Amino acid sequence: MASSSQASGQARQASQAVPNLAFRGLRGQRSPGEFAAAVRKAAREIGEQVSCDARYIGRVEAGEIRCPNYAYERVFLHMFHGLTLADLGFTARERVRGGRSRVPEPAHPFCPFDIDSDIDEESDVLRRAFMTSGTTTVAAASLGLGLGLVPNQRRVGEAEVNAVEEAVRRIRLLDDRHGADGLYRRAAQPLRAAYALLDEGTAARRSTADRLHAGAGELAISVGWLAHDSGRVDDARSHYAEALATARVAGDGALEAHAFCNTSFLARDAGRYREAVRSAQAGQRAAGRLASPRLLSLLALREAGGWAGLGDRSACEKSLARAHTYFDRGAADADPEWMSFFAEPELEALQAQCWSALGEWSRAARHAHRAAALQDRRFTRNLALYRAELALDLARAGSPAEAAQAGHQVLDLLEEVKSSRIQSMLTDTARVLLSQRRAGGVGAFLDRHGDVVRRV
Incomplete structure (x- = not known):
């Protein structure tokens, strides 16, 4: 049960709420669920990620x-x-925040405390989660539980589940902007809090328990991805396994498919190509129960990446063809929220990775170029990744001047993005270009890259 202070605070908030009649008028004759679906569709149109449902409306x-x-x-x-x-x-927004001015940019742009400048009343709980350190109990308190967490007596409700779901969204948004390196350690705190809720809390309703399992699992995957992208392979593997176990316990096919999808990606990056194929195939079986062709497309691309790593061109091409067939069916309301990144640029980029693994670097460079050209600049981390792929493919394809130009573009973006994965790709590009220093622009790129490496 809520404490008396919590109850009085909730009652005070409810008494101050003024119905938004203007927004209600815009919904018209549509039901809240139908209007929420229209909001999600509009978000996809501009590459945004929101998890809108009738409850939010x-x-x-x-x-x-x-x-x-x-x-x-x-x-x-x-x-x-x-x-x-x-x-x-x-x-x-200024009135909602009590007249607080926008928080200035910190000296280190990759710290998650940047969320102070892009957060509203819905996200205050998450901000405390990122800023709190200490034991699991303290981390749980940062998600609104208070310090007196008592096993088997803590009731988990809307506030706690909303905080977990909001943590997932904020981590993904910050990763899109800045990359993983500055986020991983801090993101582990809300993850511990979420699993403390699972271990020590009791949900009032089955629907609340299901949302909590899904939210905790998605949070584990998000933190696993931060570990993956920052080069912490063992940590990433552990987080993905935790998410998969959560999915199996909850019987959540969507979460299971997501966990297998990321496990496949990690296995491919670690050179475990057979595991990458098997994980992607397992993900496709889990996703078969869902009505999301785009999810099946992404999983087919993960399988293609595994086949490419094994050098099996025929199997890779079959998986790529299947990925295109699913992708061409378009987006659907059943597409998971986390898949907001998966549009045509990512489709091109994953194909580039396949052809690069098969040694067809000119073909890979064409796909990487299209990925970078199509990518919305708001997704800074992905834009840097696609250009890094392009630079490496061009260098291997024997186009040193073009590779150096792409490399400079990546270095420009590294002012905003911190990703060990991208930095590693750029280092590989520099290594390939070393013997071609006299080619147009290569020497300048190598010198600039060397300066960046020495500063890191």
Whole structure:
């Protein structure tokens, strides 16, 4: 049960809420669920990631959410072009935050405390989760549980589950912008808190327990990806295994497919190509119960990457063809939220990786070039990754000047992105180009890259 102070706070918040009639009017005759589906569709159109459902729409219309977070703001302004947040019935962000001015950029741009400058009333719990250190109990407190966590007596409700789900979204958003290296250690804190809830808490309803399992599993995958991208292979493998176990316990096919998808990717990067194939195939079996062709497309691409690593061109091409068939069926409402990154640029990039593994570097470079050209610049980390792939493929294909030019573009982006994976690819590019220093622009790239490496 909530404490008296918590209960009074909730009652005070409810009494202050003013129904958002303007937003309710925009929904028209659509049900909250139908309107939520329209919001998710609009988000996909602009490459944004939101997890909108009827419950969220209800909270907005009830006035509980006075100002949407930045992701929802972009989606709503896209849906209702020409209207302002005020026209939609929302309160200015500065008033919601009590007049607090925007937090200045810190000296180190990759620290998760940057979330202070891009967070609203829905995300305050997560901010505390990132900023709190110490034991699992203290981390759990940072997700709103208080310090007196008592096994088998703590009731898990909407606030706790919402905090876990919001943690997943914020980690993904920060990774899209800045890469994994500055995030991994801090992201482990909300992960410990989420599993403390699973181990020590009791959900009031089955639906709440299911959401908590799914949220904790997705959080484990997100933290695993940060470990993966920052070169911590063993840590990543452990987190993915934890997510898979959570999926199996909860009977969650979507979470299981996601865990296998990332496990396959990690295995391929670690040179365990047979495991990459088997994991991708297992993921496809789990995803077969879902209505998401795009998820099946991504898993087929993961399988193709494993076959390419094994040097099996025929099997790789069959998997790529299957991936295209699924991809061409388009997006669907059943597509998992975490797949917001998977659009045409990623399709091209994963094909580039396959052809590179098969030694067809010119073909790989063509796909990598298309990936970089199509990528939305807001996804800074992926743009840097695609250009790093392009630079390496061009260097191996015997196009040193073009490789150096792409390498410079990656170095420009490394002012914003910290990713050991990308830095490793750039180091490989420099190694290939060493013997061609006199080619146009290569010497300047090698010198600049060397300076960056010495500063790290």
